[in-house]
Amino acid sequence: MGRWKMILLIVGIFLLIFAIVTVSRTFMTESRQPEPMKTEVTIDEDKAIRHFSEALTFKTISYQDRNAFDYPEFERFIDFLEDTYPAVHQQLEVERVNDYALIYKWSGSESGKKPIGLTSHYDVVPVLEGTEANWEQSPFSGTVIDGEIWGRGTLDDKIGVIGILEAAEHLLEDGYAPKRDVYFMFGFDEEIGGDEGAAAIVDLLEERGVSFDFVLDEGGAIVENMVPGVEQPVGVVGVSEKGSATAELTISGSGGHSSQPKDHTNIGRVASAIAKLENTQFNADLRGPGETLFEFAAPEMSFGMRYVFANKFIFEPIIESILLKQPATAALIRTTIAPTVFQAGEQYNALPEQATAIINLRVMPGESLEDVKKFIEETIDDDEISVSVSGSEATSVSSTDSWQFQTIQQAARNVYSDAVMVPYLMFAGSDAKHYDRIADNTYRFLPVLITSEDLTRMHGTNEHVSIDNYLNAIAFYMEVMKESDRK
Ligand SMILES: [Zn+2]
Structure with missing residues (x-):
């Protein structure tokens, strides 16, 4: 056997094993939806x-x-x-x-x-x-x-x-x-x-x-047409609530006449800090309620989507990059950053004595307000900007592998028999x-x-x-x- 034939054979065997493993994983995904039970409701x-x-x-x-x-x-x-x-x-x-x-x-x-x-x-x-x-x-x-x-x-x-x-x-x-x-x-x-x-x-x-x-x-x-690849209506059950943090970035001092500015005024400093935060972003990771959402939804999906989610260990980076494209799905897998208020300056020819920006962040379960503060300070890397963070922590994550969650699923499917019931992050x-x-x-x-x-x-x-x-x-x-x- 020639060298090239040998290589082709090895590649071929490898591809075959890959296909067998990934396809059989796809067929092994089992529905996590309880069978609807008929209900007789006779109310006036x-x-x-x-x-x-x-x-x-x-x-x-x-x-x-x-x-x-x-x-x-x-x-x-x-x-x-x-x-x-x-x-x-x-x-x-x-x-x-x-x-x-x-x-x-x-x-x-x-x-x-x-x-x-x-x-x-x-x-x-x-x-x-x-x-x-x-x-x-x-x-x-x-x-x-x-x-x-x-x-x-x-x-x-x-x-x-x-x-x-x-x-x-x-x-x-x-x-x-x-x-x-x-x-x-x-x-x-x-x-x-x-x-x-x-x-x-x-x-x-x-x-x-x-x-x-x-x-x-x-x-x-x-809701209908919300989870890609699922034709049936999908019932989303919030199992956790993101935290809501308000970060205040402030810099003060060094006013003066605008005819002789330094390279960066206070406005420029805070603006650049915000730009750094937006360009960096928190890590996106398909875990927690976002991950379990897809574990529950995947078995109900069309073959292609089921294939991707059943083999998440290979496709996770691709799934994440797709989810990051839409704000609604991006928010499912990372802490979000939304600068909402900017205050600085009084007059067109006076350097601003102070500049303040307020950023609203929605915090993933598992991350804390303390983590948020640390991330901001490390990312903006500017000692003269003071950072304070207040707000409410994310809640704990409720179980989805329990009779309690199944009770909600079962009750919903007894009434809406075609609804696919999945956990979700609020x-x-x-x-x-x-x-x-x-x-x-x-x-x-x-x-x-x-x-x-x-x-x-x-x-x-x-x-x-x-x-x-x-x-x-x-x-x-x-x-x-x-x-x-x-x-
Ligand atoms: Zn309400």
């Missing part, structure tokens, strides 16, 4: 829709200034809940925290199991002044028309509060009794951070030694971060099938939800309670 739909519609008429609006809250309206909303859900209010223990936050405890028949918690909030963001006329239906009308329910809070997040209470009222009417304790916890100030609502609820429960198997809050939803905050302290797992998922337009409507104009989504949400909350009792 008209009545349930009327309840939701009325709940939307209360102007339980959160303002940054707590003094601007219309508290009597919050009181009326609580009265409305009492009138609307008599069985819940008779058979569950109801407690008010800081007057307007609500805890409902449904005692289970078996002791020895940890409780589960379902949480949402009934405050809503204001309707921006001047945009009221842009609403097709008035934002606090609760109008039901053409299969849609309209109003502020239909998605964020009265659908959670009403969905949970409808589910409980119906289960009680059916004579259902949970085995484990179930808590419903409703905040009234989530939109401004939840300090008086969710945080106070958590303080109280922590004092009493309550600890949850899992707490379910709003967060992800079921970039924005919700009340769930407070529950991190007293829950083994915190999941963030709103059981509705939404479009990217719906997302912009959440805090914007024309927020609405379909009747089907609303009824599915009620069914989902019933399933979550029943499913977790089987574990």
Whole structure:
């Protein structure tokens, strides 16, 4: 055999082994989706829709200034809940925290199991002044028309509060009794951070030694055409929340007349520091919730995509470079840097005495605010620029390989049978971060099938939800309670 033939043969054998290994790995990926189970839900739909519609008429609006809250309206909303859900209010223990936050405890028949918690909030963001006329239906009308329910809070997040209470009222009417304790916890100030609502609820429960198997809050939803290669709708369940850091870069001193500047003024120094940060960027790495997202999604993908993800050990650099191309997917695999404020200079012919830049960073789970500060200082490499970092750390990462996560998956698939349920990393905050302290797992998922337009409507104009989504949400909350009792 000639030398070249020999080389070709070796290369050929190598390629064959490579193909066998990678293709068989692709075929070995097993679906991580539980089989949907048929559910029989017979609720009085008209009545349930009327309840939701009325709940939307209360102007339980959160303002940054707590003094601007219309508290009597919050009181009326609580009265409305009492009138609307008599069985819940008779058979569950109801407690008010800081007057307007609500805890409902449904005692289970078996002791020895940890409780589960379902949480949402009934405050809503204001309707921006001047945009009221842009609403097709008035934002606090609760109008039901053409299969849609309209109003502020239909998605964020009265659908959670009403969905949970409808589910409980119906289960009680059916004579259902949970085995484990179930808590419903409703905040009234989530939109401004939840300090008086969710945080106070958590303080109280922590004092009493309550600890949850899992707490379910709003967060992800079921979306279409978001995960490349997956044809079915994908339900994303937030299993962690990125941290939010505010870094302030300041330099001061050496003003003077602009006719004799040094090579770099204070503006130039800080601008160059920002340029360095943007050019360097934090390390991107497909790990944590971003990685598990694809582990759950890959088995449902077309062959090509499944091949790539099943052989991540080879293709990881390629996957990462693809994810980095879009801001939404880049944010999944690295700490992001967004310079948002720059202040310097007073007058066109005077050198700026001081320059300050503020950068908002969203921090990956596993990295800390301290790491962020160190990264900035090392990258800008300028001792005269002082760096301070404040904000909130990323939350812990909840399990995905557990009955708790499977419960969320199963409940969602019992209602949305074709939804592929995957874990996900949240970039924005919700009340769930407070529950991190007293829950083994915190999941963030709103059981509705939404479009990217719906997302912009959440805090914007024309927020609405379909009747089907609303009824599915009620069914989902019933399933979550029943499913977790089987574990
Ligand atoms: Zn919300």
